[in-house]
Amino acid sequence: KAGVTQTPRYLIKTRGQQVTLSCSPISGHRSVSWYQQTPGQGLQFLFEYFSETQRNKGNFPGRFSGRQFSNSRSEMNVSTLELGDSALYLCASRRVDGGNEQFFGPGTRLTVL
Amino acid sequence: AQSVTQLGSHVSVSEGALVLLRCNYSSSVPPYLFWYVQYPNQGLQLLLKYTSAATLVKGINGFEAEFKKSETSFHLTKPSAHMSDAAEYFCAVSDNTDKLIFGTGTRLQVFP
Numbered sequence: 001k002a003g004v005t006q007t008p009r010y011l012i013k014t015r016g017q018q019v020t021l022s023c024s025p026i027s028g029h030r031s032v033s034w035y036q037q038t039p040g041q042g043l044q045f046l047f048e049y050f051s052e053t054q055r056n057k058g059n060f061p062g063r064f065s066g067r068q069f070s071n072s073r074s075e076m077n078v079s080t081l082e083l084g085d086s087a088l089y090l091c092a093s094r095r096v097d098g099g100n101e102q103f104f105g106p107g108t109r110l111t112v113l
Numbered sequence: 114a115q116s117v118t119q120l121g122s123h124v125s126v127s128e129g130a131l132v133l134l135r136c137n138y139s140s141s142v143p144p145y146l147f148w149y150v151q152y153p154n155q156g157l158q159l160l161l162k163y164t165s166a167a168t169l170v171k172g173i174n175g176f177e178a179e180f181k182k183s184e185t186s187f188h189l190t191k192p193s194a195h196m197s198d199a200a201e202y203f204c205a206v207s208d209n210t211d212k213l214i215f216g217t218g219t220r221l222q223v224f225p
Contacts, residue, residue, distance in 0.1 A: 004156075033211045043203065043215035056212050090156055094211060100145055100164065102213060104156040 001027060004093050004105035012111045018079040021108045025072050025093030031055075032074040033102060034066060037088040046089075049074050050096065078110075086112045115140045115206045119216035127224050132191040134219045136178075136204030139185065145207040146187045148178055151218075152200045160202075163187060174198070199223045 005024045013019050025032050033056075034046040045058040049068035066076040072093075078085055088109050092102035120135040138144055145164050149157040161172025168180045178189045187204060201220050205213040 031211055033213075035213075042217050043205075043213075045212045045214070048211040050211075056210055058212070092157075092213075100207065101147065101159050101162050102211065103159065104149070106156045 004091055004103055006089075006091050006105040006108050008108060009106065010109045010111075012113065013081050014113050015081055015083060017081050018077065019081060019110060020075055020077045021089055021091075021110070023074045023076075023091030023093075023105060025074070025091075026103055029093035029095050029103070030072050031094040031096045032068055032072060033092045033094070034074070034076050035090045035092065036060075037090060037107070038086070043090075046076065081112045083112050086110060115144065115208060115214045117204050117206050117214055117216035119202075119204050119219050121219055122217065123220050123222065125222040125224060126194045128196055129193050132176075132189070132194045132198065132221065134189040134202050134204075134221065136187045136189065136216060137185050138187060138204070138206045140206055140208065142208050146178075146180065147205045147207070147213070148172065148176070148187075148189050149203045149205060150200050151203065157203065160189070194221075194223045196223050196225065 007022045031050045033048040037043045048056040052068045063079045068074045088107045090107045092104045094102045116139045118137045147162045148160040161170045163180045171177045176191045201218045204216040
């Protein structure tokens, strides 16, 4: 069974631009969560989607948004990029109907110049 | 509110020595606890999880962790370190929502 995939793996943007990251969960997994990892703040929860609905949200500004499609694939969008948005963005999926562990993808490394 | 504290941002051991990575948690509800490992330029890999079924949890790659409610601890151990164990390790807590609260991580170095 294929793992969680994230595209692109690396991205370079400039301040003020917007970016969209994509995540495909493990087959059969219906919950998708997003995390931001930075050297200063560590791993922080962004949001979680299930059945195309955001169920939980972390403490991030409204510039960070996401969505989930009917096939459980998810995207997250960051608008008006700031230098501080440079980070590794990790996506994780979970089955929901048994087992509460989350399985992580390799991440997207975003650099904002 | 839930939180996790990992004591020691860096731990160094010799190959073959005992590995002990410390994790203390705070939770107002029975917690779900996890240990993840991250190798350079990769995502997080689940090592093991505690979900109240047993206090001693065995994971992959020879790692295990013991849940001690009285000490609010969930320390990760491995009897004999291998060079391939060098990585960053994260302890995380959840209240069975999908929000994982992570510790700050412990970087394990293994010397030959």
